[in-house]
Amino acid sequence: LSGHAPWPEPIAVLREQIETAGKLLDGLEVFGRLRAEDIDVGATPKEEVYRDGKVRLFHYLPTVAQPLRIPVLIVYALFNRYYMLDLQQDRSLVRKMLDQGLDLYLIDWGYPDRSDRWLTFDDYVNGYLEDCVEAVRERHELEEINLLGVCQGGDAALCYAALEPEKVRNLITMVTPVDFHVDGSLVNTWIQGANAATAAEALGLIPGELISLGFLIRSPFQRHLRKYLDLVDMLDDEEKLLGFLRMEKWIFDTPDVPGEFYREWIEDFYQGNKLVKGEIELGGRRVILEAIRMPVLNVYAEADDLIPPASSMALERYVGTTDYTERAFPVGHIGMYVSGKTQRDLAPTLAAWLKERT
């Protein structure tokens, strides 16, 4: 044992130092060229077609002459910003869905402030989401539209589809938690002991920084340290560096969450697992997943440590539809939006499934 040094030879360290210093100095030139405005996320052309306070409804400009007749309304999560679906031109699920001929709308929940402290899950589902659905229906003079719920937005979409099934032609859920009591998620486990009511009362708004921290601490060394050390290898490549910076922006651009919404989300969904028990009540009406009888496509990530696959796959046991399809992708939670595999295959999968049913 004592014959081998447990650390690198000094000469190797010197060589590494010289190489790294060279990379860093080259990278300095790239740094010098970049400006904050170069981090242009969510750049696919879109127009605002409806607004209620901080909530906006966007319509993406179609890229094909004849998009699918029934549009898709994307319902993203409140805990992060929607532009993860449109991070950059060559890594944009939105752009790829447009190219597949889909007509896309998206709800931007905005950045809640203290005046939104009392907003509830009901306000988001029966209020904002319902109004956005109405806006799309009116614009297209349609009785039904397609819904695509992403992550927590999938739960809002599920609740809405269960309450207003006549307005939803097809429902797609993507990396959506359904059974919150399955094993395998650190976040699920941690949340079980949280006193959300006290947090809501104490803070009013749950700070986005706190939520980011909760997500990042799942793997502290990888997410806090290593990624910055690995940065040295991409410093001299402007495109890669910009990609890193866009992702970095998204990770830390976490909106504050209304306290009352947070309390309900933690107590009713995570701790009470009420969605699958049929005990969620919104606007005086009970959410029964069995009422979802329209076609359902459930897309999940096989390596998702935030929303375990088993949590998403539970949906099949609770919905009332006879047209249920599952698609798994060999990626993690974030990979679902940006990995090469999903960038190639996800949009065609969604489009093909919708076209068969429209």
Added chain:
Amino acid sequence: MSQGPDPAELYHAMIDQWRRVVLAQPGFQSAAQGWTLSDLVERYLAAQSTTMRLVELSLDAWRELLPKVGTGEDWRTSITALAGRFREQLLSDAGTEGTASEAQLWPQYLAHLQRLGLPMLDAFREAPGRLQEAAFGEDPELTRLTNLFWDSYAQTFGRLLRSPGLGPGRETSEKLERGFDAWLEWSRASFRYQTIIADTWVRALERFLSELADRAARGESPATVRALTNLYMETAEAVFVEKFMSTEYIEAQAQAGNASMEYWRREREIVDGLMKISHVPTRTEVDEAHRQVHELRKELRALRRELRELRHAQRRAPAAGGTPHVPVSAGAEEEESD
């Protein structure tokens, strides 16, 4: 054993050199005006420094370990002993706070509250008439309250604080007591949490040293500093994630988080009291106003929805050739029943 410069020192020197070079560049200053870039550089350098400090600690430990290994002593036992000593040091340093009596903690609590009180107290200095008197007169209420606690603590070691308060300051006094209890609970929970984290750092170090020893025995030592730091991070991450899943950690995290929220809530009660006497709207009052606006908006939305459904029904009516059925929203039903 290789002789020569210490790899960790070399790498540290490189980081410092890079920092100096970067900060001296005129281009950097302009680039850094965008928060993302300057933040990124800082994060990169901080990550390097942090990781190297951890690796340095491990290498120091290894240096201490090596002579024992040379004597034929079982190196795993030596690593365990070394880790035990680190743990003892860490916990004894932290133990002072954890075992402090309430009498020692009370002044700390008051000092903690000062960060809230001072701006408000400064404002009182300029306030006219009775308010100024109340706050900074011959016998200012806040000072009296504070002295009451100090005196009573000195005389009774805190027991008097648990007895019911009397006089005009009774309510404020109770709020301060509740705040102290919450602060104490938060301190305890936080200490327990930090203890677990400190122990996990030691375990990570222990496992890293074992991994290094295993590799050295196989002649597979990391060839670069990068490989060494990566090995450290992978090893430490595994140890931390294991701990994160343990019942001990989950309970400690929940207790610390919940205790901090409870303290925050109690602290707001105290701040609200200070705001009221200075004619400033309290957070609670503002929240209450927001709640009323929220309820009104809900009613408005229900009415809008009802109107929309009515219009839809009217549009459909001529085609159906009959009187339309007008659906009534849940909100409207509630109003009618009220």
